[in-house]
Amino acid sequence: SEIEIQRLDRLNLVGEMAASIGHEVRNPLTTVKGYLQLFQMKEQFAGYSSQLDMMIQELDRANAIITEFLSLAKNKTVELQPGSLNDTIYSIIPLLQAEALHLGHQIFVITGDIPTTYFSDKEIRQLILNLVKNALEAMKHNGTISIKTYQLNDEIVLAIEDSGAGIPNELLDKLGTPFLTTKECGTGLGLPVCYRIAERHMAKIEIDTSSKGTTFFIKFPIRTKQL
């Protein structure tokens, strides 16, 4: 659709920038962090330990944003391996449960009988992480998230459902635009990265949202062969 094409165009432009700028910015950050860590060990900076900690934390945050930004790069090659999406979900669940518990929310996992397919474990972990993070952030308290997998016709569906506030219509069409955020400390890169990862897997993202909550459906083609 028209919206779909616009979304990809915006993503491509930013993706190209991401690849070229990302590496250039990361190198100096690494240098600065190295010196700060050196200062942490020096007697003469003992009085500045909390400031040094904070500077390193901020550098780590900047680095995390660059990592997200880099994964927007269009021509990034990812290795697709045959496996079960369910295993990937199980491997990331403890991390998600801990985060949910901390925020007073619950996560349920209902995995279905799905066939082996080619995918990147690393990227799908990232996609799940980004979507669950958004879900957690969209819920006030005592929220529930369900992560489901099932086969529907010739597709494998990964559904992530939350009981959050929903996504307003005017935001829905723009979702996936880099740096679009409604959060005070958001980066607006979580969903663009998800769209990119989905694109690399030839998967579609569909969204069902109301004031009762939001479900993201990621629909993967079943691939029995490497591309």
Ligand code: ADP
């Ligand atoms: P960020 O989380 O840093 O704001 P994202 O790209 O992950 O950036 O998300 C963009 C915006 O989409 C969010 O700021 C939020 O307004 C909206 N959004 C994403 N997922 C959800 C959700 N599950 N429920 C409600 N709003 C959401």
Ligand code: MG
């Ligand atoms: Mg996010």
